[in-house]
Amino acid sequence: MLQYERFEKIMDLLKQQSSVRVTELVPLLDASESTIRRDIAELDKAGRLRKVFGGAVSAGGTDNPVNAQSRDMGAKALTRTCEKMQVAVHAASLIEPGDLIYIDAGTTTGSMIDAITCYDAVYVTNGARHAIYLAQRGLKTYLLSGQVKASTEAIIGQDAVVSLQKYHFNKCFIGTDGIDKDNGYTTADIEESMVKTEAMSRSEKAFVLADSSKFGLVASITFAPLQAGTVITDQLPDSSYRTKTEIIEIK
Numbered sequence: 124m125l126q127y128e129r130f131e132k133i134m135d136l137l138k139q140q141s142s143v144r145v146t147e148l149v150p151l152l153d154a155s156e157s158t159i160r161r162d163i164a165e166l167d168k169a170g171r172l173r174k175v176f177g178g179a180v181s182a183g184g185t186d187n188p189v190n191a192q193s194r195d196m197g198a199k200a201l202t203r204t205c206e207k208m209q210v211a212v213h214a215a216s217l218i219e220p221g222d223l224i225y226i227d228a229g230t231t232t233g234s235m236i237d238a239i240t241c242y243d244a245v246y247v248t249n250g251a252r253h254a255i256y257l258a259q260r261g262l263k264t265y266l267l268s269g270q271v272k273a274s275t276e277a278i279i280g281q282d283a284v285v286s287l288q289k290y291h292f293n294k295c296f297i298g299t300d301g302i303d304k305d306n307g308y309t310t311a312d313i314e315e316s317m318v319k320t321e322a323m324s325r326s327e328k329a330f331v332l333a334d335s336s337k338f339g340l341v342a343s344i345t346f347a348p349l350q351a352g353t354v355i356t357d358q359l360p361d362s363s364y365r366t367k368t369e370i371i372e373i374k
Contacts (some may be wrong), residue, residue, distance in 0.1 A: 125237045126341055129162050129202035137172055137181045144178035182327060183257055204234075206334035206357040209373045211235040214296050214355050222293040225322045226253055228277035228315075229298030231332045236260065248316055249278040271316070280316040287321045295326035297334050297352065301340030304308055305369055307349050309342035316346035323347050330371075336358050 124132075129152050136143050136151070137238050149158045165176035172182050211234035218224055220243035226232050229249035236256050246257050247265045254266040269283030278286075297319050301309040307330055310316050323329040329352040353369040364370060 124232075125208060126155065126162065126234065127208050129154060129168060130158070130204065131181070132167070133159075133162060133166065134171060136181065142175075142178060142180045146177075150177075166201060206336075207231045207234050207332075208238075209357045210332050210355050212238045213371065213373050215239045215241075217294065217330070220244065221295075222248070223290065225287075225290070225292045225295035225326060226250065226257075227297045227319060227322065228253060228275055228334075231334065232296050232298045235296060235332075241373060247292070249283055249322075251276045251278065267318075268319075270314070272312070275315070276316055277318070279312065279318055281314075281317070283318045284321045287318065287325060290325055292322070292326040294328045294330065295322045297323060297329060297331050299331050299337060300342040300347075301330070302333055302338050302354065302364075303341045304349065304364060306341045307345045308347045308352065309340075309345050311342045311344065313344050316344040317345040323351055329353065330355055332356075338364065341350070 132152060133143065133148065145156050145159050149156055152159060163172065163174050163179045165173045167179065170182060172179045207230060210231055214257055215235045218239060218241040220241060222244040224244055224246050224247040226235060227248060230246070234248060236253060239262065242262060245263045247340035248254050248257065249267045251266065251271060254264050257264040267278045267283045267286040269278040269286060270280040272279050298309045300311055303309065310319065331352040331354050332354050333354060335356055335358040348366040353371060355371045357373050359370055359372045
């Protein structure tokens, strides 16, 4: 069962009975206790439930969407989950035996990890949580060195850029805050943008993962022009983007 599906089942159960225990979720979700505790921690961080000893309780009986201004990983993981998973599953299917793969920090790229079936590949990431989860799945994994950004759990800055410079990737999978025909791929953090730019430049093939809501948005920093990457999206809202770069649309 994929992470977003576990999230939905946990929240559905809380609507019915206002509290859940980790031990009752293990057979229901067919997941380990450690996985369920991690899911509960993320849902708690996003404000959708309240973590308690041994389980969780309803967060005031509400399951409202996360405030759009919240940019932390817990909150972002709970927005447009179905669309992100469609994109992530397709992205994971592109990994081939023998590949050296870079996976960017972020929620859509993180969703790839559940869907990876290629164990005969090497994975490099700047996502601190991504690295742990990749390793837990038995995948050979390397984590970049550098500054840790708490809100996104990304390794960023010049040290991370230097860490990347020894690699020559077959494929990289990059997240973005916005995709615009004039401004390219953008993000809100200049130190994150440096890492994205370097990773793309060191990859034979660069894929940018974005649900359809990202088109037409412009964040403060451009990290690459549109033609530098192939976009994987759930739905393309404007066909004119196809004149700018390759688009893989998951319908």
